[in-house]
Amino acid sequence: MAVPVESFFLDPEAPGTLQARIQQMVAEEILSGRLKPGEKLPSTRRLAAHLGVSRITVTLAYAELLANDYLTARGRSGFYVSQSAPRPAALPPAPAPGQPVDWQRTLARRASGGAGLRKPRDWRRFRFPFIYGQPDPALFDHSGWRQCAIRALGQKDIDTLTADQHDADDPLLVEFIARHILPRRGIRAGPDEILVTLGAQNALWLTAQLLLSPERAAAVEDPSYPALRDILAQTGCRLLPVPVDGDGLPPEAIPEGVAAIFTTPSHQCPTSATMPRARRRAILDRARQLGAVVVEDDYEFEMAYLKAPLPALKSLDADGRVIYAGSFSKALFPGLRLGYLVGPAPFIAEARALRAAVLRHAPGHTQRTAAYYLSLGHYDAQIQRLGRALAARREEMERAIRAAGLEIAGAGAHGGSSFWIRAPEGIDSARLAERLARREVLIEPGAAFFSAGSPGAEAARHFRLGYGSIPRERIREGIARIAEEIAAMRTEG
Amino acid sequence: MAVPVESFFLDPEAPGTLQARIQQMVAEEILSGRLKPGEKLPSTRRLAAHLGVSRITVTLAYAELLANDYLTARGRSGFYVSQSAPRPAALPPAPAPGQPVDWQRTLARRASGGAGLRKPRDWRRFRFPFIYGQPDPALFDHSGWRQCAIRALGQKDIDTLTADQHDADDPLLVEFIARHILPRRGIRAGPDEILVTLGAQNALWLTAQLLLSPERAAAVEDPSYPALRDILAQTGCRLLPVPVDGDGLPPEAIPEGVAAIFTTPSHQCPTSATMPRARRRAILDRARQLGAVVVEDDYEFEMAYLKAPLPALKSLDADGRVIYAGSFSKALFPGLRLGYLVGPAPFIAEARALRAAVLRHAPGHTQRTAAYYLSLGHYDAQIQRLGRALAARREEMERAIRAAGLEIAGAGAHGGSSFWIRAPEGIDSARLAERLARREVLIEPGAAFFSAGSPGAEAARHFRLGYGSIPRERIREGIARIAEEIAAMRTEG
Structure with a gap:
């Protein structure tokens, strides 16, 4: 039996090369049981035409599937699902609902609830990410x-x-x-x-x-x-x-x-x-x-x-x-x-x-x-490259921070990739961070770094500005926005 | 100053391609401080002749070192150690001996001393490795x-x-x-x-x-x-x-x-x-x-x-x-x-x-x-390949074990890669394993699998024979050697 070419669809959103996606599509049809051993696949020409891709792409995908015994080739008559193609076991029915375990009581200890540093996972979407500890693809070797x-x-x-x-x-x-x-x-x-x-x-x-x-x-x-x-x-x-x-x-x-x-x-x-x-x-x-x-x-x-x-x-x-x-x-x-x-x-x-x-x-x-x-020797060369880029950013950071009138409470003597900033009295950096996030600026509020016993308001004035992930040319505008928000908060009092 | 070509040696034992080894050799000379910024390197032709490698290999290695700023090229005059080449800091002297910490008392807990499974790290040197849980390069995709x-x-x-x-x-x-x-x-x-x-x-x-x-x-x-x-x-x-x-x-x-x-x-x-x-x-x-x-x-x-x-x-x-x-x-x-x-x-x-x-x-x-x-789809294809190889080995194992008169105490119903064997009464499988190791045979003595409370002599009779890492054609000889050693131990009483 021949499988109609119309039953194949490529997910346009799926990742990967066309060849890999075609290979994956056919493998999944076989593994799910929708394609059965012995069934004939569309010719490479027909499948290519149907999917709107080049024939060589389909041919290469089929070749991989042949090598992995998903398909067999029968001379000029075409490609078939192999009799010994991989197949998963049939699924049993889902179990009936039982007596749910009370996990509150069952756990001997808890690991969640730590302070950690809650960093937004979507930080790359922000134009001004003054975050610390993430790699910059532009500096990655x-x-x-x-x-x-x-x-x-x-x-x-x-x-x-x-x-x-x-x-x-x-x-x-x-x-x-x-x-x-x-x-x-x-x-x-x-x-x-x-x-x-x-x-x-x-x-x-x-x-x-x-x-x-x-x-x-x-x-x-x-x-x-x-x-x-x-x-x-x-x-x-x-x-x-x-x-x-x-x-x-x-x-x-x-x-x-x-x-x-x-x-x-x-x-x-x-x-x-x-x-x-x-x-x-x-x-x-x-x-x-x-x-x-x-x-x-x-x-x-x-x-x-x-x-x-x-x-x-x-x-x-x-x-x-x-x-x-x-x-x-x-x-x-x-x-x-x-x-x-x-x-x-x-x-x-x-x-x-x-x-x-x-x-x-x-x-x-x-x-x-x-x-x-x-x-x-890549490691040493990479450290030099990173250093040059960070030195330039740091210079720009210092200039912008000075221009904006912010107070540097700490800066690494030999380099690093962050400044420790103290906002004016009465500014809560967590609130500041929230307001800035709405203006595409990410900063790291300081309170999480302090112990529970340290003076709350003084701790909350601090925040960290990382420059390991922000392009140099965005630094000035980002710092300016921070200064503007601080000024606005002080005015609102 | 030009560096004499005679100062370069390639370690013939070192791993890696020739190009990588030349790159590494030059980088190490620079990083160790033996080659100084501004020093001229031998030409690609001279270094190639000295090392007995092709000139293109040296040229490619130099190109990598140029890209990483270890070297600079000055027109037709050749290659020099870059003024900004990576350099490590100088070493301080070793500290004088102090008052050594007593680690017995200092540790709050110990993690060593568990039963684990002591497997010889050099198992690949044995002709008959009946071990479990290591990959077989011959079956690796x-x-x-x-x-x-x-x-x-x-x-x-x-x-x-x-x-x-x-x-x-x-x-x-x-x-x-x-x-x-x-x-x-x-x-x-x-x-x-x-x-x-x-x-x-x-x-x-x-x-x-x-x-x-x-x-x-x-x-x-x-x-x-x-x-x-x-x-x-x-x-x-x-x-x-x-x-x-x-x-x-x-x-x-x-x-x-x-x-x-x-x-x-x-x-x-x-x-x-x-x-x-x-x-x-x-x-x-x-x-x-x-x-x-x-x-x-x-x-x-x-x-x-x-x-x-x-x-x-x-x-x-x-x-x-x-x-x-x-x-x-x-x-x-x-x-x-x-x-x-x-x-x-x-x-x-x-x-x-x-x-x-x-x-x-x-x-x-x-x-x-x-x-x-x-x-x-590689995963499913690989499982099939592994299964075919293991099925053939298992058949050979069963045949050899039967021929040798050993007792199978347990065998996986749907497959697996090991048998659980019970030796005749009085045989200590740890002693057996020692004797067999001298005859190029590795087995896994059973006692480590049992709790401290289980009957010692009965536990010690057992051993595991894995067939995930032994070529099929060596199985018969390996099993025969095990049977011979058991027989010898019984004779010696």
């Missing part, structure tokens, strides 16, 4: 990445791509982190002191799980990265926020009894303050006094386009007291989900075992692609 | 996967590849799981009832974390998947092992007071027993009586090449009481690290929040590649 990803798909890397590595990491990536990335932070580490993680989020989560418990206390900077507070809260530990100053975390303010100190010395998150060298030594002394571990989140050290950053706090660590978390999210891109932990071997061994229980290892292809990107 | 991976690297998918998706999954992958995979297991689920995980390991881990606590108890099959017991132990819950029979988990033996029941109805792990339909209903009745949740691990349903598997236990679930864990490790490959959870929306929302805290989301490229692989 697509060709370099693509080249390395394709290389990592090669025959020689099949084992890295496909095999279950249990608790092991890609040795090539670990080697390049050790030889190439850590030395520029002043850190020396061997393979047993490095763990590849699913991004810095995963690195901080593993660390918090191993160091904290409901019986222990952690010191955290105030303000700080909201997702970190969520991670710490999930351990059940006592959370002790320590207000930061213009030099970051003040060591003398770290309270007695803490087991772990979480800090961002390079660029305090979100104020961008850089911790001076003397204070770094004082933090280590204080930690030694307390018997505490220091967790250093070095989340954007690559964005040092103004001057060289100080070596990491970890580079001063003589006791093996510092756990260092790094990320590829800023220099490469966050969708990669790759980061790393550096620490003493006994700690890394436990973090490795915990990671193995939670997820085993980062996908092999992802790790190997990053290793190639590093080893071929 | 390299070209189909590569094609989809390259497509997912395209311009149109840049956002999926690069962006931080916070807690969200690739909608295309979720759609194909819902429309294409779950229906063949009899499961209907919407996007808010599906979560993409980092493999089945991650799916089971998230589930255990949400359902269990030190105050709760879990029923687990005995024997069972050792990594599952590790996952459950990490929640601090009370672990109640329930001995399985030839039909899998017996409902009446599930003790009072359990909050969650972990089961593998399709193919009990490791005995391969299939749970009959009536018993599946009885499991759900028992769970309802106990107010417990059932966690169904459907880890190898795609390997049903002998007959269609029964619909999943989840398909009978009228109460929203079953959490279903699926994996792409068997049909695709474990290095992919992709799996999924299906459950009621309130549960999935919590699992999503927990996953976001732990790792955010699976890498975008990985998810999109799998979505293409599914949507273009």
Whole structure:
């Protein structure tokens, strides 16, 4: 029996090349059972004419379906659904409604309800996205990445791509982190002191799980990265926020009894303050006094386009007291989900075992692609390119902010991609953000960065302006709109 | 100053194409500071002659280095290290030894020391690897996967590849799981009832974390998947092992007071027993009586090449009481690290929040590649191919096992890729495995699958023989060696 050509429709909205969509259309007809084994398909000429595409496109789609045994070709008589074409099992009827489980009572714990940072998922639709931490397609090194990803798909890397590595990491990536990335932070580490993680989020989560418990206390900077507070809260530990100053975390303010100190010395998150060298030594002394571990989140050290950053706090660590978390999210891109932990071997061994229980290892292809990107020199070249673009944007940001009369409360000393802004007294940045969103401007209100105990109105005056995702030529207009809205809010009083 | 051509050496052992290795060699010389800005490189002709490679190869490598600003070209006078070439910071001295942290006391918890399954990492060196759960390069659909991976690297998918998706999954992958995979297991689920995980390991881990606590108890099959017991132990819950029979988990033996029941109805792990339909209903009745949740691990349903598997236990679930864990490790490959959870929306929302805290989301490229692989029909074609190869191997396994006089204690009714073998009384399969490893044969001793409370000698008689990674033509010889070693052990008494 021949299938009428009229029964085929291409969804004009569907993604993919024409060839892929035709292949998909025929495969779906077969898998759904609408096309039966032995049925004859329209000729490539007829189907091409019906769909309004070129015949070669249909021919190539049929060839793929032949190779995958969806179709068979019978000489000149045409294409047929293969007798051994893949077919799904028939569906059973839906079960009758039963006695629904009460999930309120059934869950042993909850993970939702954290502060997080609620970022609009549709931020690309805004003309003036002063957001932080998303990649800019205009700055993405697509060709370099693509080249390395394709290389990592090669025959020689099949084992890295496909095999279950249990608790092991890609040795090539670990080697390049050790030889190439850590030395520029002043850190020396061997393979047993490095763990590849699913991004810095995963690195901080593993660390918090191993160091904290409901019986222990952690010191955290105030303000700080909201997702970190969520991670710490999930351990059940006592959370002790320590207000930061213009030099970051003040060591003398770290309270007695803490087991772990979480800090961002390079660029305090979100104020961008850089911790001076003397204070770094004082933090280590204080930690030694307390018997505490220091967790250093070095989340954007690559964005040092103004001057060289100080070596990491970890580079001063003589006791093996510092756990260092790094990320590829800023220099490469966050969708990669790759980061790393550096620490003493006994700690890394436990973090490795915990990671193995939670997820085993980062996908092999992802790790190997990053290793190639590093080893071929793309990573360093990309950091330079990013730095040049960010330097130009930063200059424009500073000029526009000054012109608009806004107050910079914090700016990264060696670079970065954000400013920490303090609005005039009485301005609530959450309200400001809402008003600005209606004018195509996105900003990040400051309150979410502060602990619950910090003074509400003062916290709410702050907001973060990221310039990692906004084109330089839109910066002036965007900043002007922010200033206008602030002025309007003050007038409305 | 010109750099002497003699200072360049290509490591003959290094991986990669010649062009990539030359590019890497020059980039490393620059990054290490051995080549300084302004220094002149050897001409492409001279370097090619020195390295014994074609000139075009050197020219292409130089072109990449030019594009990345490692080199500059000065008309006809040649190539120079760029003045703005990437350079790492100088290394500070190593810190003096301090007061080492006592990690025994510092860790709040330990993750190491689980049972796991210790599999030799060098299993490919063995001629007769009767192991389970590793991909066979000979059966891997390299070209189909590569094609989809390259497509997912395209311009149109840049956002999926690069962006931080916070807690969200690739909608295309979720759609194909819902429309294409779950229906063949009899499961209907919407996007808010599906979560993409980092493999089945991650799916089971998230589930255990949400359902269990030190105050709760879990029923687990005995024997069972050792990594599952590790996952459950990490929640601090009370672990109640329930001995399985030839039909899998017996409902009446599930003790009072359990909050969650972990089961593998399709193919009990490791005995391969299939749970009959009536018993599946009885499991759900028992769970309802106990107010417990059932966690169904459907880890190898795609390997049903002998007959269609029964619909999943989840398909009978009228109460929203079953959490279903699926994996792409068997049909695709474990290095992919992709799996999924299906459950009621309130549960999935919590699992999503927990996953976001732990790792955010699976890498975008990985998810999109799998979505293409599914949507273009490769997945179904690959399952058929795998099934044909495994069916042939299974026949050979059965023939060889019968010829060798070994006892099959369990074999998957609809397929699978392993047999559960019982050695004669008094044989310790761990000792057997050691002896066999010296004869190039790998088997998986049974004791690790059993709970601590099960009878030691009886447990130790068992072992698993996987045939997913061994070529068909080696099966007979491998099984014969196992029988010979068993006979030798009995003689030695």
